[in-house]
Amino acid sequence: MDTAKDGIIAYSKQISLFFVLMLIPPLVACGIIYLDGPEIRLKALNNLQAISELKANQIRDWLAERRFNLEIIADDRDFVMHAEKMVVDGNEIDREIISERMNTLSNSRYYDGVLLVDNAGKVLMNSGRHSGSDGHHIAQWIKTALEGGQIVRSDLYPSVSGHIHITHVLPLASSKSQPPRVFLVLHTPVEHTLFDLIRQWPMPTLSAQSVLVRNDSDRTLLLNNISNHKTAFNLYFPHEKTKIPDDITILEDNVWTPSKEVMDDHNQSVLFASHSIADTTWHVVSRIDREEIMAPMDDLVRWISLLTFAAMGAMTLIGWLLWRQIQHNHHLKLNLLSRELRQEGEHKFRRLYETMLDAYVMTDMSGQLIDYNPAFQEILGYSDEELRAPAGIDLAEKKWPIIEDEVFTQQILPHGKSQVCEKEWIRKDGTRIPVEIRTFLLRDNNDQPEAMWSIVRNITERKRIEANLKLAKEQAEHANRAKTAFLTTMSHEIRTPMNGVLGMADLLLHTALSNQQRHYAEAIQRSGRILLRIINDILDFSKMQAGRLSLELLRFDLDEVIVDLNDMFMAQARRKKVDFHCALTDSVPIHLLGDFHRLKQILFNLIGNAIKFTENGSVDVVVEVMEEREIDTLLRFRVTDTGMGISPEFQQQLFQDFSQEDTSISRRFGGTGLGLAISRRLATMMDGELQVESTPGQGSSFWFTARFGKQRAGDRKAISMQPTRRKSISNSDFRGRRILLVEDNHLNQEVAAAMFEMFGFQVTVANNGQDAISIYRATPTPFDAIFLDCEMPVLNGFETTKQLRQWELEHTNRHTPIIALTAHVLQECRKECLEAGMDDFLQKPLNLTDLEPVLRCWIDPNDQSDQIAKTTASDALATHESQDRSPLPTPDRDHPRKDVNTDAAHSSPILDLSTLSCIQNLAQKGNPMLPHRMMDHFMTQTQKLLSDLELAIERQDSQGVSFAAHSLKSSSLSMGAVSLARLGHAMEENHSRFDIVANHFSQCHTTFAEASEALNRFLILPQESEYREGSG
Structure with missing residues (x-):
């Protein structure tokens, strides 16, 4: 075994040495290519660049030649004059001359179509094969030629016949000072002229050629045909392509590269160069295959490589056979090891699968069980034998719906999985259990659905927690x-x-x-x-915690706020021998928009604390600008005292709720410890912050920032017309004026009645809303104002107000000021008061300081306008109705010199001067705001009456029409708006003839707008002008 192994090793060394020797020839060939290849490639790229530049210059010269020919035509004054005359009078001689010249042009090789058009784009004459515009907009070209006064050349475009053209628009004008009235449109075919210049190559070649392209949005468009294919205007490709199609190239990073080597769509290396064409969006791209350039060297390398690889092939075959045997043995060992690892992994997965808390279940496509883990048994309560019985459990049943048809078709089948869904399963014992299911689709080797694998989670505990x-x-x-x-x-x-x-x-x-x-x-x-302030702090604190505290957007003058604070604290500071100063820097804007009540609350708290904790020192209040923009400003308010100061330790908890430095402070000075906490939160709501700087024994400096809007010019006028200081009311100022007081609490009745009687009022008291309505209806002399409590038995203040307003609308056409007396401080209660029809509200407990400005606002001691205006309106109405319901006055009859018409185009008057004079006299006698109040009431009531009229006409309600029209007539006469009153009178007379009513109603909105503008011009604007002159 070892011998065989040694033999294999020796043989492997011999083969390796042979391979090394065989690699020497191709390496030598590669070296030749490596050394000479870049030089050959660079030379080819330079040639391509020169050819691209040559083609670009030829195209530029060709275009210049076309333009020169057109300029010759434009300079032919006889031809231009004949063309202009033909447009003017259509002379046949001029037409023949023009036609002959156009035929000559269209028969040349440069033009196949010539059109004569006017400056509106209308074709007057045409000649040649190509006589249309092929969908291009000649009118747009003519417009461009008119604007520039020069020859306009279109871009290349395909015609209907499939040929490529360029169109020139030549303006013909005999005088440079006059715009041209006639244009010569010449269609130039480019396939056998311009494109021939592109196709010609300066030397024999197999693969080299040039093309013309341009950018088209995010793509590159081929403009000419290549390789005998109709590719012009048919071949697009995006800029971001990394490969190029045959016979064309691309942009790199949206920038034309002068020259480069790239790969085409067939992975063939090509060299290309491009050059832009002046005064066009075109580029000439020249390309040649790298194979053609490198052909001589490629042949050398090819023969060397062929011989080398033939020898290497034989040796490789022998080595491969030997290596195959070695690898076979190695693979046997690897397969055995892999099988063991796979079995171990499956065993671990099975243990994990069986111990998971979530249920895993596999079913076939019909819903029959294939496999599951113990958690699935636990959820359903069935034994393993019951689940694996031949009958089994069909999970498609209603008890255990793993999937539904809709989920399967819309989610599982197209996407391979479902969304997480919640179901309710029925256990074996009949109990219901909520579960969360997600299903995945398993496919076979043919990508066909084979089974479904679901994860089921018992969410009983989660549902309990959610409940x-x-x-x-x-x-x-x-x-x-x-x-x-x-x-x-x-x-x-x-x-x-x-x-x-x-x-x-x-x-x-x-x-x-x-x-x-x-x-x-x-x-x-x-x-x-003090007790009331503590109550307010606790209520504000509670509202802040509940998130119910909101800020109001009110117009106010900052200097008045500072003056009020100075008046409020000056006496207190003097009693403690404390110098108190308030100052505004010069740059601080005065006329602001914001919640000045909350601003006063913060300043009241800070100044009150400063004076409280200062002995024989000073308290200074300074206001300065931190940031100023066009619509708003950020102000900083700093309150500095020389008092006892605050320790650094307590400064950390100073703004916490109910915090005071020690209990002796609370016993000595009082307070809840909520003021600073509330103030900081209010400053935050005003887009600012509240901070403190203090040194014990030397004093403290509290400052906060707040953002306020700036008033417009009109807002400032409206405020400046109201006096900022009034003299105190004497007990004779309102002598003879009548107040209706509606209050169920006898003590409050006594307090309020005494306050009103101090000002000279005659007070009538009602114990509830029902009594107030009865008294109001039965009293012949109207009340000057009504003060009523919101919370009362029998009938509360809100319902009382609604019934009083309805009575006024139906019987008196008079608006009596109604002021709510409410102990509520929540903003919702104030809003409800205004929505019910009340004009203002006073917060309990009542005091003379708060009561006086409300009386001044709604009841002027010197103003008898309510009675006089009512008398004027009643007299005017009686005058017109006493004449046997005759038509209202016109300019040429009843009042020829007392009617005002603000538009000479109208034949009937808009305003009655006698009524206007009465209102102006009342304003000049001490009630300057009367015109404003009457105007506001007139605008609001008329808009509502017009809406009521529209609804009554739509419902065919004749009684509704009669009532609304009568009210419109009465209120219009009160303001002297006779034109609008005339329409109301006509609709009242014909209230059951809805066609006539609708005709009159169609004029109401226009007449109302005219009357409003006229009233504003004669009542409001002169008064504002007089005020400006007096204040200036």
Whole structure:
């Protein structure tokens, strides 16, 4: 055995030495190729580059020659004049001259079609075989020629006949100053002219040739025919191809390479060179097979290699036979080892398969069991004998559906597997068990479906956990709803008695008191406000935790906020002998958009703390700009004090909920420890942050940033027209004015009534909403305003408001201000008040400071406009209706000089000057906002009435039409909009004739827009102009 082995080794060495010797000749041949090959290749590439450049220059000269010929035609003034005259008068002599010249051109070898067209693209004459445009847009070429005033050459394109053409558009104009009116369109065939230049090769060759290509989007397009094939405009290939097709080349990285060696589609090495053609998108590509270049050296290598490999073949055969025997023995050993490893792996897999918690089951295509693991038995509850019985278990049954027909056809069969799906199986004992199944398709050697392998997981525990989580989520949501309801109820229940405490204290302080009594009353008021502030902090904190706190977008002036804070804290600072200063830097914008209530809350907290913890020092408030953009600005508010300071350890927990440095602080100064935590969260909601810098014994500096929008110019005007400071209301300012107070709590009735009577009001009290409606309807003299509680027995404030508004709409056409008295502070309650039809709201407990601006806003002491406007509207309406329901006035009859028409094209007036004069007089006598309020009310009510009219017409509701049209007429007369009132009158008169009503209604929107524009021009704009002049 060892001898045989030694013999094999010796023989192998001899063969190896022979192979080494036989490799010497081909290596020598390869060396020759390696040394001389690059030089031959470089020379061939340079030749190709020169040929490409030659072809490119020939094509450029050919195009220049065509252009030169056309310029000669354009310079022929007689021909151009004949063409222009023919376009103008169609003279037959001119036509014959033109036709003769066109026939001469079309019969030349350079043109096979000539067209004469006008500047609109209309063909006037044609000559030659190719007389159409083959789908190309002659009009576009003419447009380009008109814009440039020069000859336009099209790109190469295939004609309908299959031939390749270039079209030239020659503008013919006898004068350079005038645009051409006629164009000569010449179709040039290129297959036997231009393409012949490309096909010609300067030397004999077997494989070399040139082609013309251009870029076409992300592909390269072949422009000429090659190798007697119709390849022009038929052969595309993408730029990113790594191989090239026969007879063509490509771009590399979308850039034309001057020369290169590449492989074609048949894996043949070719050399190519390209050259661009000036003033075109074309490239000339020249190529030649590397085989043709290297043919002489390839022959030498071929003969040497042939002899070498013939000898090597014989020796290789002998060596192979010997090596085969050696390998055979080796493979026998490997097969034996592989079988042992495979058996061991199968045994390990089987053990893993049987111990898996997930069930694995294999079925045939009909659903019959083939194999499964013990986990599958455990899920179903059957024994191994029952599962393997001849009858077996069909998993396609409804009890154990491994797959369904829809899943099999849509998922398993096309994709080889299914999505994870959940099913409910029935165990042997009848109990139901949820499972999760995913199935895979197994195919045989012929790729035909053979079996299915499924993974089944018992998800009973997961379902139990999910059910518990769902229950916990529902319980949490229920608890959150209960918390919100609790906050709402407590807000109302706590603030209602606080209204009595603070209201009575406020009233008491306005009476004659001794010093001791005033001290007691002020203590009651101060303690009540502290308690109210604590309640507010707790409610804000709870709303923040519930995620229900939101910011409002309001217009405000920052300087007014600073002035209010200065007024609020100046007295407190003086009592503690603390210098208090507020300052705005020059660059800070004043007119802002944002929630200034929350801004005041943060500043109130920081300034209050600073004064509270400062003795005989100073507190400074500075506002500066951190970032400014076109629509918003980021401001920084810094509150600096010289107080006791804060230790570094406590600064880490300063903004935590209910945190104070020690219990002595709470006992000495009071507070909940929530103010800074709430302030930081509010600053974050304003797209900012709140930080502190402090040194114990030297003072602290709290600063926060907040982002606010900038008001537009119109917003600033509207705000600037309102006085920022008003004098206090005296008890005679509202003498004779009437208030309806709707409140179920007798203490609150007493407090509110006393406050109103201090201002001179006559107060009528109703205990609930139903009583208020009855009093309102029965009172002949209208109330100036209604203040009502939202939460009342019998009929609450929201339903009361809706019924009052409906009564006004149906009977009085008057809008009485309704102000809600609510103890709720949640934003949802405020929104509900406005949606119910209320105009404003006051938060309980009431105080004179908050009540005064609301009274000023809705009831002007000097304004009798409500009565006068109502009288004006009633008188005007009575005038028109007393004339036996005659038509409304026109310019040439009742009021020839008192009607305003803002558009001379209209034949009827738009506005009544007498009504406008009345409104302007009222505005000048102390109620400048009256036109604005009347205009806003008119716009809102008219839009609603037009919607009601449209709905009534659609439903064929004659009573609805009559009511809405009457209301439209009345409200329009109140504003002096006689044109719109005339349409309302006509629709009311013909309310049962829907064709006439529809005709009048079609004019309403246009008339309403005209009336609105005219009212704005005569009422609003002059008032704003006067205000600007007065303030300037």
